[in-house]
Amino acid sequence: MTKIVGVSFGTKNGNNDTICKAVLLAAQNQGCEVEFIRAMDLDIKHCTGCITCVKMLMSGTKNMCVHKDDFDWLAFEMFHADGVVMVDPIFETGASGLFHTIMDRFGPRMDTGNNFIATQIAQGRLAQGGDAARGVAVPAPAIMSPKAVSYIGIGGSDWGTHVQSEQPAPGHDSQLAGHRQRVGPLVQDRPHGRRPDRPRHADRREPGRRGKEDPGERRRGRRPLLNLKETAIRHAASAGRAYEECRFVVCHIGGGISVSAHDRGRMVDGADIVGGEGPMAPTRCGALPVAEVLDYLDAGHATADVRRMCMKTGGFVDLLGTSDALEVSRRAEAGDEACRRAWDAMVYQICKEIGAMAAALGGNVDGILLGGGMVHNKGLVCAIEERCGWIAPVFAYPGEFELEAMAAGARRVLDGDEEPLRYTGKSVFDGFACFEG
Numbered sequence: 001m002t003k004i005v006g007v008s009f010g011t012k013n014g015n016n017d018t019i020c021k022a023v024l025l026a027a028q029n030q031g032c033e034v035e036f037i038r039a040m041d042l043d044i045k046h047c048t049g050c051i052t053c054v055k056m057l058m059s060g061t062k063n064m065c066v067h068k069d070d071f072d073w074l075a076f077e078m079f080h081a082d083g084v085v086m087v088d089p090i091f092e093t094g095a096s097g098l099f100h101t102i103m104d105r106f107g108p109r110m111d112t113g114n115n116f117i118a119t120q121i122a123q124g125r126l127a128q129g130g131d132a133a134r135g136v137a138v139p140a141p142a143i144m145s146p147k148a149v150s151y152i153g154i155g156g157s158d159w160g161t162h163v164q165s166e167q168p169a170p171g172h173d174s175q176l177a178g179h180r181q182r183v184g185p186l187v188q189d190r191p192h193g194r195r196p197d198r199p200r201h202a203d204r205r206e207p208g209r210r211g212k213e214d215p216g217e218r219r220r221g222r223r224p225l226l227n228l229k230e231t232a233i234r235h236a237a238s239a240g241r242a243y244e245e246c247r248f249v250v251c252h253i254g255g256g257i258s259v260s261a262h263d264r265g266r267m268v269d270g271a272d273i274v275g276g277e278g279p280m281a282p283t284r285c286g287a288l289p290v291a292e293v294l295d296y297l298d299a300g301h302a303t304a305d306v307r308r309m310c311m312k313t314g315g316f317v318d319l320l321g322t323s324d325a326l327e328v329s330r331r332a333e334a335g336d337e338a339c340r341r342a343w344d345a346m347v348y349q350i351c352k353e354i355g356a357m358a359a360a361l362g363g364n365v366d367g368i369l370l371g372g373g374m375v376h377n378k379g380l381v382c383a384i385e386e387r388c389g390w391i392a393p394v395f396a397y398p399g400e401f402e403l404e405a406m407a408a409g410a411r412r413v414l415d416g417d418e419e420p421l422r423y424t425g426k427s428v429f430d431g432f433a434c435f436e437g
Contacts, residue, residue, distance in 0.1 A: 009087065019406075045101075079145075227400055227402055232262050235395055259357055260357060329380070358388075372400065375396050
């Protein structure tokens with residue numbers, strides 16, 4: 001029976017454990033034997049670089065480490081499996097420290113080439129016999145046997161399912177570090193040190209929707225793509241239609257607010273909420289007049305202050321001192337005038353963005369889909385429906401679907417329903433050449 005070992009590097013019952021167990025469950029349903037290992041439960045010491053393991057290996061004696069911990073047990077379980085899945089949280093745009101520690105411990109001691117040479121040395125000493133054969137240990141064949149290894153970084157991902165490529169993908173914004181959307185499945189080819197990370201935004205807009213105020217700049221469209229696309233796919237399926245047949249305006253309403261236009265399987269327009277576009281939100285100021293921003297800077301404020309207003313300290317936080325939308329809604333209903341005005345302004349701006357995206361779709365809209373944590377508020381949904389229901393029916397999908405979106409995307413590729421995307425290092429759009437030179 002095929003055996004799959006899953007190693008989670010995250011906290012107990014966290015996102016990494018959840019994804020790892022989901023993979024193992026799918027393997028089990030296919031008839032595989034599975035084993036789940038939580039790396040944080042093990043005693044794994046740091047490699048000191050003493051190279052004792054290499055010296056012993058190349059002498060034909062033993063493949064062992066001076067540390068007496070759980071690493072040898074972990075290595076045994078992994079080497080005697082047919083496949084290994086490693087699920088790791090992304091810290092500071094890279095793999096976790098525990099992941100690196102375990103990779104260091106594998107190091108030269110577990111290198112296939114070194115073990116092949118060590119096998120020849122050990123077999124040669126055994127052939128000599130006598131004292132030469134004393135203490136000889138041939139490396140375990142399992143170390144050199146090929147096996148499938150999958151690395152998944154939690155993190156998040158682009159809104160398409162990609163496969164490993166030689167070309168690292170562009171678009172690494174420090175402002176999204178630590179978010180699930182920051183990095184999707186982390187695929188690392190250890191012999192060549194490649195680590196192609198996914199970008200958080202997939203720019204598939206047509207030329208007319210890109211806009212280019214300066215020949216050297218490209219308008220970007222950063223938004224929570226996983227949630228937006230998954231909401232659209234789910235709604236299309238509930239209506240008995242394919243996402244590729246529908247036109248939707250899809251909103252994600254949470255700490256940040258994104259409104260996007262989806263045209264038959266393509267997200268064709270939407271604001272760059274990381275760059276400060278879009279409606280005011282609990283933690284974000286939303287779009288501001290450029291001249292007023294310049295006046296604000298001329299008054300002695302730092303650019304860092306503006307960036308924080310765009311991502312963390314704007315919106316409700318700036319106006320009301322809280323990012324808790326539920327609290328703001330309750331206070332507004334109780335008669336707090338400041339909360340009522342801030343809440344109404346946010347709803348008004350969301351509705352304006354919905355109207356703009358409907359225009360981007362030529363007025364042909366099959367549905368307005370609302371997702372995100374704030375959509376649990378029925379009053380918010382009713383307010384949007386009252387202003388925008390004339391455009392198309394409004395449907396609510398409260399909550400977030402990022403993890404489910406990643407799993408569903410991989411499943412569609414595995415089932416042959418969707419072709420995986422490949423990074424080429426080239427933009428899908430080359431810009432407005434007529435404005436250059």
